[in-house]
Amino acid sequence: MGTTRIRRKLTTGIAAVAMAFAAPVAAWADSLADVMADAYKNSGLLEQNRALLRAADEDVAISLSALRPIVAWAGDVTRSFSRSSSSSTFFTPVDRGLTTASLGISAELLLYDGGSSKRQIEAAKESVLSTRETLVGVEQNVLLQAVDAYTNMRAQSETVALRQNNVRVISEELRAAKDRFEVGEVTRTDVAQAEARLAQARASLAQAQGDYQAAREYFVAAVGRKPGQLKAPPAAPTPAKSMEHAKTVALKKHPSILKAQHDVAAADLGVQIARASMGATVKLTGRYGIEETFDSSAFSKGGSVGVEVSGPIYLGGQLSARYRQAVARRDAARATLRLTSISVAQDAATAFANLQVARAARDASERQVRFATVAFRGVREEATLGARTTLDVLNAEQELLNAQANLITSRGNEYLASYALLANIGYLTSDHLNLKVTRYDPAAYYNQVKNAPAMVSEQGRKLDRVLRGLGKE
Missing domain, CATH: 1.20.1600.10 (Outer membrane efflux proteins (OEP))
Incomplete structure (x- = not known):
């Protein structure tokens, strides 16, 4: 070459x-x-x-x-029973039973907490x-x-x-x-x-x-x-x-x-x-309820409204x-x-x-x-x-x-x-x-929840739609 x-x-x-x-x-x-x-x-x-x-x-x-306001309800059915004897029954045991039911509603509103x-x-x-x-x-x-x-x-x-x-x-x-x-x-x-x-x-x-x-x-x-x-x-x-x-x-x-x-x-x-x-707390309270005794004619209903003032004295x-x-x-x-x-x-x-x-x-x-x-x-x-x-x-x-x-x-x-x-x-x-x-948008969700909407409210339903849009529900 x-x-x-x-x-x-x-x-x-x-x-x-x-x-x-x-x-x-x-x-x-x-x-x-x-x-x-x-x-x-x-x-x-x-x-x-x-x-x-x-x-x-x-x-x-x-x-x-x-x-x-904080509103709550409570219900109760109680069956109580006992066996007793006395001289009036010639010491023969007697069974007794009592069924009671109650239903009540209570409300509470904070008025002052400093x-x-x-x-x-x-x-x-x-x-x-x-x-x-x-x-x-x-x-x-x-x-x-x-x-x-x-x-x-x-x-x-x-x-x-x-x-x-x-x-x-x-x-x-x-x-x-x-x-x-x-x-x-x-x-x-x-x-x-x-x-x-x-x-x-x-x-x-x-x-x-x-x-x-x-x-x-x-x-x-x-x-x-x-x-x-x-x-x-x-x-x-x-x-x-x-x-x-x-x-x-x-x-x-x-x-x-x-x-x-x-x-x-x-x-x-x-x-x-x-x-x-460390200061006092003032609350407005209200209660209303019904009580029924099924084994007797006893029946009652009623309620109360009050102002409750409380505060700490010593908590260790x-x-x-x-x-x-x-x-x-x-x-x-x-x-x-x-x-x-x-x-x-x-x-x-x-x-x-x-x-x-x-x-x-x-x-x-x-x-x-x-x-x-x-x-x-x-x-x-x-x-x-x-x-x-x-x-x-x-x-x-x-x-x-x-x-x-x-x-x-x-x-x-x-x-x-x-x-x-x-x-x-x-x-x-x-x-x-x-x-x-x-x-x-960080404000979009905040604006929906900042007023603490209930699930059944219109705003709550709007919030549900926001969550579905985010794919989080």
Whole structure:
């Protein structure tokens, strides 16, 4: 085989490297917004926390019920019997039996309890608002995990394609080295080096394929469905202009801050409730009933209305302990708010710094790819003239491959860092991102139950329809 033919084959093989690296990413179908929307729809974690929020909504209704009349009924049928003897019966045993039945209704209305019941309603409302912020935090985590799964899936997909191209290119390099060896242009060492590099490329491809399968399973867990083809995402968003801006927004908008604020408000009300429980309670009571004695002509009916005033005198120190406990919980809630503020500000600043680092790394990777491409092309041309060895070409090709792999990773890291900053300032929500989903309205269920509707009322029937719509009945 002539030298010219060998060089032409080498040139063809090396040119395949450039084609491999320049090959465009295939057209994708799913956008990042689509993936996040599906994660929002399919999340069992969101469903769990929505149910917990509805349970917290019911605490408001339960607290409100203490201010409403309590009406109850009671019925009783009693059979009493006895055996007795006396001198009047000449000590002969006499059996006696009596059957009585009673039916009554009672009513009770709280008139005064020092404001304890009203404060319990307010505390329950604060707990609802706190639980809503917990739900927002869960939503942010679900969406951030979806972004992570999306970027990871794309990165692993591109890495597999890169490794496959690398195997093809090195296979061409090996064939060219063998051809040159046959005509005496290179030694057996050159062929062995190409064979070793091909084995390494195949091992890297197997690892990339394994990582791809792992990324696929992670995607299914995060999004709730199998991945399709993925569109290249638009430019990564810039959630904050500066580190101070990020910290300022986070301290106002982050759900952890808002939750801690509502927890403090609930704890303050808890102290007031504990203090009010030491005072008197005034209730309006009423009773009406009928009693029938079946074995005689006895029959009675009647009722009563009264005002009942009660209050604690000594409960073994329980009330004082409960008050001190409420004060301690209030102090703990305030401390939690301070710690949360520090943590949220720190996390926002760190997330902003991470984004800057990720962008710098991506810029550096792009420059690395550009210069590695120039270097590779130079070595390739020199190799066609016989001024470079097979190992030189393989090393240049490997440097370009590594640069390409680093660029794939750095682009994914930049995108994830951008959305992590969104989450750390409280903006990674379906509302802020304007995702195409049917958003869960936390106020819809609350508005149906806040007035404690009875099951037989019109509002109760509306609530039944809401529950059926949620698929929870």
